[in-house]
Amino acid sequence: MDQKIKQIDVSTMQERVYQELRDALYQGRFMPGDTLNLRSLAEALGTSPMPVREAIQRLTAENALVQMPNRATRVVALTPSNFEEWTRIRVEVEGYATRRAAMRATPELCARLRAINETFRAAVEAEDSHGMLQGNQRFHFTIYRAAQAEELLKIIESLWLRFGPILGFVRNLPGSSVMFERGVQIHDRVIAALERRDARAARAALTLDIRAAASWFHHHHDFNEPIVKRAD
Template sequence: MSGLKAIDPIDRQETLGGMAHRSLRSALMAGNFRPGEKITIRAVAAVLNVSMTPAREALFNLVAEGILELDQNRTVRIPALTPERVAEITAIRLSLEKLATEAATAIIDDETVDRIEAFHNELVDHFAAKDYTAMIEANWKVHFTLYEAAGMPTLLKMIESLWLTVGSYLVTIYPDFATPADGLPHHEKLIGALRTRNASVAAQAIATDIQFSAEALTRAVAHHEERRLHGTFPISRKL
């Protein structure tokens, strides 16, 4: 029994805070919030069926990560992007995601490539059905299945944080600011390069895909900033 004395007891609230944190990250990644939207501790606690403590922990951890912002009134909000911010994020994404792609291509196995191709096929099906929310989720799976294969967890977390920063705009890109069909060849080129373990071609395919989405994102950001200034931006509260 003496050895057990050195083990800290399980903190259930901390566990719930972690679960709430993951749920919020998933909702942000899926684009369930809108730029500038206010998120209250009480609302998070109610939707996730947890107490105020884990809800507060989850929100303020996301603030600390730079995913959410705390305004001068201590209100937690979804940050609104600017074209300049998109350009900065894009430059960082290009560097990090090309690195992850090159590392993954060197060690990826055929089973993982098959999974990436299956997710791409799901994306194509969702595009045909005009289910853009599901399409974005499938796109996320394509990219992060690849990046996870690199075996670099710190790099993966950095990339995920960048995607979370732009998540609130993703569902607004299609179909007004980009045609999904124009982006499909980038994934097809990527999958072909992964099959032959050609790291440079795979990295270039990822770079082209990032630049394609960044151009659409810049157009969406400019449009929604104009709508926000005129008070016509819709608010979503789905978690």
């Protein structure tokens, strides 16, 4: 073999595609019930269908995607029951992670969260929907990683793979910027509690963020109405 040419690491490409699709789900770039087209995704990612197929199979095994009888793959659908169940689980699990993070909080963590929240605030003011979803996800996961609990983080990641698309749908609803504005304000409260290392207050503020968003959604979405594909 010519030593001037390095062998391509296919596994690295597969991992990069998998991570990109995970981020797309986390940040609401797909909506509940979206059908994923293998070739379209491969074209958008600039790769062959093979690593996309592998990533879809992994995400299906993680219950973020569903294999339909016609062999099509879809993002998990939104129903009243799964929305309620996921919200309740998020409150408990993410609240616990925030409590752990508060006990380990450092000035560097709080400064990083303030910077992220300011970027989030700017996206809300600019009505930049992609920026809002990305900023919200970055804020939450910065806290959850600070909890320093690997298995706990995996559970939260699994929840967000299913809940992220719901946030993507929320941005379609009239007046959703109000919900995100409230989120920015509650994030400020989370940061203030972390700065004091007040674990109870940090947990309460974080769970308020989840509950407030869920309450807004319940008041502005009729579950009997079909989910309409957004125009990007």
